[in-house]
Amino acid sequence: MSSVKSKTNNLDRRKRKTSWLLGAALISLVVLVIGAGIVMSTSAHSGEQFAVDGFQRRTFNYYEVMGIRLSATDYFNNTGNLEQTLAKKKWITATGKKPTDDQWITYRHITGSRIYTNDTLILIDYLSMANAQGAIDLSSWSTNNPGYAAIMWPEIQTAAQGNMYILVPDIIHHMLDLSETSGNATNRDKMAPKIEDLSKEQLSSLVAQQTKSGTESLYPFLNDLYLKTAKAAQDADDKDRAKFCYEQVLRFSPNSDEIQAELDKFPVELAEEPAKEKASGENESSEDESEK
DSSP states (O other), X not given: OHHHHHHHHHHHHHHHHHHHHHHHHHHHHHXXXXXXXXXXXXXXXXXXXXXXXXXXXXXXXXXXXXXXXXXXXXXXXXXXXXXXXXXXXXXXXXXOSOOOGGGOEEEEEEETTEEEEOTHHHHHHHHHOOGGGTSOOHHHHHHHOHHHXXXXXXXXXXXXXXXXXXXXXXXXXXXXXXXXXXXXXXXXXXXXXOGGGSOHHHHHHHHHHHXXXXXXXXXXXXXXXXXXXXXXXHHTTOHXXXXXXXXXXXXXXXXXXXXXXXXXTSOOOOOOOOOOOOOTTTTSOSSSOEEO
């Protein structure tokens, strides 16, 4: 009788041990699944941003898990030498102020295997080009053609302000073609003195000639380009771009009743109150971030 009871107790103990082991294994499996889910949902985010004011650029990176930030966003200044030169020579507008959050345009965002880009990258690619890479060296071109650069870059910035980056290649290549036209009186051939060797009077004369030639060529070209783009945007029901393009056409043809009539079709926007001067702390990004 005692032998049967002993066997029964041993069997119960084995069952309890087996149950405990199964429970421990199940808990371990659940923890493993949760841990794997956290690891898989943890993602590194990185990218690049652009501000039209001064053509400033910066990179950023941060980590998040299941939509919750694990770290502050780190920013690093990535403004190139060409952009700095354009601002220094006042070929583009640069207020010198740090752009606010809404003025930064994210043109590349990388997370995992996904990459997001937008039209801003069109301009960035041109700003990043170097002759050593077999592409257009806009830095050297601007230095050697200061009159053309002074006409072209403000128009590039204007197009960027209207989110019309798709027009950047047309504007740039029109001016490149103009500067390389053999029949152009301001074309600088290989035998001409280097730009840095010109006297003050010679440089002033070159700039004046290029400015006149550039204006006479680029402005009519832009008038037609914006008009064509305005009509295309209108057909696509892209009212913001259509309005912006018609405004540019009116800038080049201020006495055009036809263009004014087109602009009158758009809703009148209420005038915004002048922006209040922000304290230096308010001009920082809304997150805990560091910029280097």
